[in-house]
Amino acid sequence: MQDNKEFGNVLIVGLGMIGGSFAKSLKQNGLATLYGADRRSGELTLGVSAGVIDYPAQLDGETIQKMDIIILATPVRAMESVLSEIKPYLREDTLLTDVGSTKGSVVAAAAAVFGEVPANFIPGHPIAGAEKSGVLAANPRLFEKHMAIVTPLPYSDPDLLDRLHRLWRAVGADVVSMDVEHHDHVLAASSHLPHLLAYTLVDALANADRSQDIFRFAAGGFRDFTRIASSDPTMWRDVFLANKDATLATLDLFTDRLADMRKAIEESDGASMYGVFTRAKSARDHFLRLLEQRTLGQAQEKQVSIAVAPASSVQGQITLIGDKSLSHRALIMGALSDGVSELANVDLVGDVKVTMQALRDMGVVIEEFGHGTVRVHGVGRKGLRAPIAPINVHDSATSLYLLLPILAGQDFSVEVIGEGVLLNTPFTHLLSLMNLSGASVSSAAAGCLPFRVTPADIKSVGGELPGEPSSRLISSAILLSLFAEEVSEFKTHFPLDAKMRALFEAFGVSISGDQLLKVQSNNLCGAQFELPADLQQVVWNVLLAALLPGSSIRLYGVSSIGRMQSLFDLLAKMGVRLHWMDDPSGVFGARVLGVSFSKLTPVSLSALQVYEFREVLPQLAVAAVYAEGVSVFSGVSQLPYFYEDRMSAIVDGINQVGGDCRWDKGMLQINGQIPEGGDLDSAGNDLVALAFLLLSARCRQGGTVRDCQKLLNQIPNLEEIMVMLGLKSSLHI
Structure with a gap:
């Protein structure tokens, strides 16, 4: 009896938009021989002429007994009647499923007809649809990248359950499993309640005193929110009656929160309103991220390069973003x-x-x-x-x-x-x-x-x-x-x-x-x-001014307490000319710092200092490249692996552009000299990219730092800072 196509003979009962779309997708992909049954004979005729189904059919013994899969796409309140009609002829190995948006009522209807839900009846529900109805609204791509929820019962046939999963995947859906009760509560909140609100809002405003002007001047938000009020009223009446308990529970939750919002507006409680709006935006953004992942997949980041021209100098005064x-x-x-x-x-x-x-x-x-x-x-x-x-x-x-x-x-x-x-x-x-x-x-x-x-x-x-x-x-x-x-x-x-x-x-x-x-x-x-200026950005700007002849800058809001003071002491030891312009103020002892071009001297860092300054070690290594002599960094190999990896990338980059870096008995030695320049690949590490920009700024031929997107994500105003200081640079995508 079985057709030689993958899913054999498939009967769609109810050639509406959902049933018609399912049939058209299977038919166009050559996955089944499609039969359609519908109480409206005109829909069957249109279904054949539009290429949605192969044959019209009746729910008689001859039809039912030759079916491998039967999909019930009728209104949920009609399920019991349809199940009673096909019961005498249904084979045990025929997969019987549905597409209804409530599952508890469908399971109850099956139990009423069969005495207990048969093992070959496995409910399902696609999370897809549109306001249009009828077989001419059939869309063979309707289910692509949409969820299809399968709600197996404890005694569902595992082979048929597997076939149902394959069936939904065949029409492009992402299949998930869920128990019946949980499905009905989830759908009451995510689908049923929004439809109820849309219908009620439009009805209320249509009967308001100013209804004509309300609809005349309604903007896009009203259109978008009330779009679903154009859905089939008969279907949704049946849905709410079939899923009454879950809908009422969700409606009670909403009305409680609506009462809280009314109170906040009445009492001019802006903080409470803002809290609701913030949490709602967060939840909505989360939903959109999930939707984007299902429909578009993970977006690829742009590959951004930053080129730095030689013979630059920097001038000016800036306030850096907080630490x-x-x-x-x-x-x-x-x-x-x-x-x-x-x-x-x-x-x-x-x-x-x-x-x-x-x-x-x-x-x-x-x-x-x-x-x-x-x-x-x-x-x-x-x-x-x-x-x-x-x-x-x-x-x-x-x-x-x-x-x-x-x-x-x-x-x-x-x-x-x-x-x-x-x-x-x-x-x-x-x-x-x-x-x-x-x-x-x-x-x-x-x-x-x-x-x-x-x-x-x-x-x-x-x-x-x-x-x-x-x-x-x-x-x-x-x-x-x-x-x-x-x-x-x-x-x-x-x-x-x-x-x-x-x-x-x-x-x-x-x-x-x-x-x-x-x-x-x-x-x-x-x-x-x-907050005081960010540590990484302070060090970068300080060393940039110190490395480039003719430079002189002022940095506002620089903290000079704690580890920052130790770092400034180290920079001063390397020859960096630092000029504090005022006294410390505020919680963090912020000050104005002046920096100008400096003749750098080599430095030797102990393992303890290397660990202490590990966050800015890539920039310190670059500064050592332009010092006159040999700098030694001890204990780099003892750092946690991600710091060590970062330094390995820095060493490779320095040598690639003509510098002289080498490992000697576990110590990093940097021989000061001016490199020629060239291309540097940061491999997407923002701190490596920042150090490479510093390295490129003094190279004889300049340099280009590849893969800087993460750096620009972390410091989105970096290009603006470079422009304000007059650094000759350009971005390339």
Whole structure:
């Protein structure tokens, strides 16, 4: 009886837009012989003439018994009647499925007809459609890159279930499985409620006193929102009656939130309104990202190169964007505090956007006012809300280190995921810190993402921090201490930077000690301050002016406390001419710094100094290229692998353009000389690209740095800075 095509004989019962599209897709791809049954004889005639089906059919014994697959595409309220009609003739090996948007009522109808749901009846539902109806609206590509939900029952035939999956994939759908009850609640919220709101809104406005003007002057938003009110009224009446309980539950949730919004408007509560709008935008953006991934796949980043011409000099005065590391922490502390924080000169790009988006996904209102000024409405230590989706740190290790401890202190479970190189990076030290403190974090194999965080009682952070010390791990321990039941006291071989200490203390965290840190906090309060200039950008601009003859610049908002002072002492030792223009001010001791061309001298860094300055080591190595003599960097091979890899790329680049870098007994030696120049490939690493730009600026023939897209993502105004300073450069895509 079976046709020799892949799916044999397929009967579509109900040649509407969904049933017709399914039939047309199978027919055009030569996957089945298509039969159609419909109570409207005119639709059958149109179906044959339009090439949607091969043959019209009736629901009689001759037809039903020769079918390999039967798809019920009728209104959900008609299911019981159709099932009763085909029951006497249905073969046990015939796959019987449907496309209805409610599943509980369909399963109930099958149970009423058959006594119990037969193993060959497996419900399904495509998440696709349009406002048009009838067989002439059939679109063979309707299901491509759309979800198709299969809702198998405990006793569904596994062979037929596999065939159903293959059937949906054959028409281009992405197939997922879901239980019946969960499907009906999900669809009540995502599909049924929006239709109900659209119908009700249009009906209410159509009967309003000013209905004619309302419709005459309605803009695109009204059109877009109410588009679905043009759908088939009969079908949707049946849907709401069939899925009554789930729809009412979702409607009650919505009306409660609508009442809250009405109250916020009535009381002019702008913060509450902004919070709702922020969370809604975050959820909508998440949906659009998922949709884009399904329809377009991952977009490829543009390959951007930056060419630097020789014989440049830089002049002028600029205010650099705030420190990236401090920006992450300031946003998090503002979110965990009570009250409102006013923060100025915050870096709101690159990795910091990841942290900010995660906070917004968990209900934190963050208002942006331009030029890095934000207002963070704190929710308190344990006031974050469960996000609608896993927290995605993308490729930002800093976001992971700083978000994981605050997630561990909340009362909800959450999954943390990442992308790119982060997926294969083991975070053993971070996980060790979390678990030793009583936090509940489980991971994939080898301590890699994804992580699962569940509520747990955090006792305290004590002992010695695991692994090599780092500012990120120290900050993780401090943040984790905010949720501890006892006072935390832990040891680190690497002192907490004075800028980090100042930031935490500005929000009410008391941190005593140098390498044995004691962390206490009673109340976290909102703070007001301006962040100092970003470390990497300060060093880059300082060395750029020092390397190029005729240069003289002023940098505003430069911090001169903590590790920054040690770095400036090192630069001064290398011969960089630094001129402080005023006294330190503000929380971070910010000052105006003048820099001019300098004759550089070689430097020898101990292993301890190499570790201390590891973040800016690529730029220091470039500075050593133009020093008169041999510089030695010890202990580079002892750095964590990602710092060592970064330095290996720098060494290769220096030698490629005519410099002289070599390894000798584990030490890096750089023989000072002016390289010729050429092409340099940063391999997408933003800090390598930044150092290569510095290297190219003094090369005799200039240089071109490849793959700079991530650098421009991290410093989007870099081109503007180069133009303001007069650096001869150009971007190429």
